[in-house]
Amino acid sequence: MVEHDPVIGIDLGTTNSCVSVVLDGEVHVIPDESGARVQASLVSFLSDGSVIVGNECRHEQVVDPVNTIASAKRLIGRSYVSKEVKAALQAAPYKVVKGKGNVPLIEARGHRYGLPEVSGMVLRRMKDLAERYLGRPVTRAVITVPASFNDTQRQMTKLAGQLAGLDVLRIINEPTAAALAYGYGRGIKARLAIYDFGGGTFDLTILELRDTVFEVVSTAGDTFLGGDDFDNRLMRYMLAAFKQQHGVGLEGETLAVNRLKHVAEKVKCELSTKERAIVNVTELALDANGAPLDLRFHLDRAGFNERCQDLVQRTFLVCDEALRIAGLKASDVHGVVLVGGTTRMPLVREMVAGYFGRAPLVDLNPDEVVSIGAALQGASLDSDHFSAPTSGAAPHRAPLLLDVTPMALGVQTVSGYYDVVIERNASIPCEHTRTFTTSMDDQTSVRLQIFQGDSRIAAENIKLGEIELYGLPPAPRGQVEIQVTFEIDTDGIVVVTARDRATGIEQATRIEVSAGYAPDEVAQMFERGA
């Protein structure tokens, strides 16, 4: 058998990223030069024109937040005019501008970068770490995304991987990866809930584990709820405390506000292990006489919990939904697996235990579990299941993952409603064909607007793009029938094909994404990356 380079698994997180690999059936979480197993998902553009990525950027994030890109994952694959991007812009100290076709672009030191480029830089760092660790080139990877990511976000993440010089074998959902890491080699038969609370997103996924098959039963998520929300909550509290102490506000003081945000994150983490946190932030501002103003601030865990428990409560709305779709009650779940840094908070653990009526399983590191699952899936895709049958090798073969699509896929009808073609939670890969007809006499072209989401009103869903079928024979309305095939592949990526039934004219297209980049822009990204 030809010896391939191993497939790496990358957890590309909102705040942190992690890379793992399977070697001889054993999972290795890859450390960096200083031994850290988790990298900050940060990219800093320095004044000398160089770019640094990962944990090194933490310092830059404080002193030069304008040129340090954090949380790129919140923006990737989204439209500049979406409410998610608007909300992210308010929190982001760096500059985001509107590109062609409402694509958000990052501007740093006079250059503009697409978000796949920025994420690509993080991925390249992970690839470099793996190559250093393995001592050989790495070209193939499995990358994880939140279960609630739509088609555009998945395609852009895949593009980011390609920009990093990786052949992306698969995009898999983070909770599914976590379940794989949890169930690997343990031979369990159980129904698990994966409670995935990361820096920027929350998802709940319910899986049924059989020895050789892991089936996703349902999944639901909130794409704008994460650990960052706790930091912001705490930071605002500190700002208020500062105002109270000195009678002056810090609004508009970007540096001071960013220092506080940094401190807020530290306080949050400290309160996970200690009952009380005391901080002294010096020289945040100067008073009228030029004397430095400090912030002395203390908070106990109970006070923190009180201020943040509504954020945790919001996750249970998502849990309710996932259980309802699966036709289950919280007590039907045999185990709850915690994933994501936010689940380190005692508050989250207590409330999750209360909701499910059982203590969550915490024996795997929530920061590493997703990349471990991705590496296992990579190894599974790389192994030959059939042509070399049972030679005795690979006793712990990764189980087969049966995943679902998190959102319904459909088209806009004439009246502006949304017509669902593939229901949410349909197992993938899947394919459905639908027949459409002309709405006017002698109509020679038909345009189909394709959406992903669950609202009955088309405009309330995420528009993936549109396709146009032209050159139809002139005929009275309703006479021309167009067959449209909708397919969701194993990456969760959508392919739509339309065909006029009578003439057989076909228009096949990978959907032109509305938050996407023109081909020449993508080419430029590859040039810049090379």
Place this chain on the structure above:
Amino acid sequence: METRAPTRTQPALGRLALKRVVVAAPSPPPAVSVRRALVVEGDRAVRDAICATLPRERFEVHAFADGDAAYEHGMLHGVDVAIIGKALPGIPGTVLCAMLRKSKAGAALSLVLTSPHYTHAGAGAGDCAAFGADQFIALPATPDALLERVDFALAQREPLERLKVLPSDLARLVDALFERLDASTYYQLLDVPFEAERAAIQQAFHQRSLALHPDRHARLRAVAPHAFEKINSVYKRISEAYKVLSNVSQRHEYNLGLRRNGTLRYDTEARRRREEKNMEIAVTNEGRGRVLKAFECRTYGDLDGAQQWLRQALTLEPQNTRIADQIDAIGKLLSIVQQANAS
């Protein structure tokens, strides 16, 4: 027209072909297999050009100028590939193509459609699917381009068993499922009895997934793309079958359609139209909202939830008998489920 005795037996594809193997004594396969090509083309110059090209790749060529004679020949003498012009005297090429595909041995036959009129950039691919052709080529074309299309078409119909990329029992399973993909019920696709319980259906789906999920054949994507596509298309249908049969209300509707009209696939579009109509059973906006919720619950198999929303709608519109009827209908479904759970 010169015809020779078959140089080898037809591939054992499905029951019909198997019978033929039994009737005619199978002859040992020759050392170098000669493949048979049927060429149907109205334009003499084009026909001659094609006939001159094919023997380069060891094809035995049978050429015809019109569709009727060709169809008879195609039916009587096994051919591996047919290259058919769109414009023919008599039966149009597209119709001939569709007729051959539907014929007894049609599932194993590779079909290439040719057209001298290159009217629309996408026309070819569309014709292929609409008339059962495997490949399309616009003429004139270079001999190499033509042979490439023919090769592709042959590869598309090549039984997996002969490709030797999978263990033979698995290849036979894929070939058999693929051949009857549009003629199988969801129960047949999953290989479960009509009365199978949900757990049995899930188990059957897992078995099928272990054998046929594209992830289990990731390597074939590069090595044998046609084989990969074949497995993928079979698996997508199996996943559709599982989705419908594992959902109580969808399975019930599917069974009704299957019994009444022999409909083999679940029609999501018809269900949507029905639900839109159903929503109209309420007369107040508040009522409609609740009825809509009820049908959403039913879609996901949550019958208790559906029942609750409908009851709420009924309290808002106590006189509305149509809502009461819906509650009865869901109640019946619930009792079916309860019976199934009890047994």
